[in-house]
Amino acid sequence: MPDRYTPPAIVLHWLVAVLIFVAFPLGVYMHELPLSPWKLQLYSYHKWIGVTIFLLVGLRLAWRATHVPPPLPDGIAAWQRRASAIVHGLLYVLMLAIPLSGWLMSSAKGFQTVWFGIVPLPDLVEKNRELGDLLAGVHQALNFTLLVLVILHVAAALQHHFIERQPFLQRMGPGGKAKVSA
């Protein structure tokens, strides 16, 4: 049995991870700024990254649906397998729901999202201040939920690898050949 994800799955995983690690602090930082061209630029970059994440996650789901992930090592407890499935499922839901909520918020606040300043996304909702504020709250809550789940996700991987001493990180790691567990 393979003990690694396929290379496209690995590349997409890390690409999305890096983009989330840029977009999240950017979002936290930019919304406190006083209005300036810099702020407007950061908002645009944040939105462009968000749209990109949404599309890449769509690609990941399509890949996942057509490729079987490597099975978890034998020593992992049943409850952890269940927890892992739930967290992975929620991560996918959030990685789609967060850009979606941002896009809708942007429309409700009266600013169309134009991907890379070139590709306009349709406004699915009309400009509406209350809805905009509501969606801002939703966007933020979903993001902090994501933060908690990402911490769990990373902690679990590190725990399996370093504490349980299972060969775990190479499942999603770089490198051509699957390492044989010791």
Place this chain on the structure above:
Amino acid sequence: MKALSLGLLALFVASTAHAVEYTTVLPKQSRVDFEFRQMGVPVKGGFKRFVSQMAFDPAKPEAARAQIEIDLASIDAGSSEADEEAAGKLWFNRSAYPKATFASSAVRALGNDRYEMRGTLTLKGRSRELVVPVHFVPGKTAATFDGSFVLKRLDFGIGEGMWADVATVANEVRVSFRIAATGK
């Protein structure tokens, strides 16, 4: 004789109808809006309060005149954050220049109810000549005068300093208006 007097009456009615001069602006049915691009994103805004005077007789368009005074405090710049920013020194510097004014100097008929109005727009202490196309649409209760034109915000020092970078906020601003008026 009867036919003649009816004919005269008809002529009289026709000539008075033709001689309607539009002089009373209806503020509630009038609007002044604008649109600009910010990081490639179209942003709409407008002004809620303005006072406009005009006199327009379709029979004597060259004698027409119009002026408008816009209360810059009534701006909707797309968001409350932008509304506040717009009042500042770098934008409209509203405490020093609370109003924008336009006064026509000449009107020329282009045919098909279309006109060209020349005039001076004064904004933030700077005056510029403008040529504004106007479409006259006669209506049952009120006529409307519609038009739109593009101005360059930097011609008027709107958005100075860090905002002078037109890559973030475009220099071109499309202004569109509808002035509704009744006549006597």
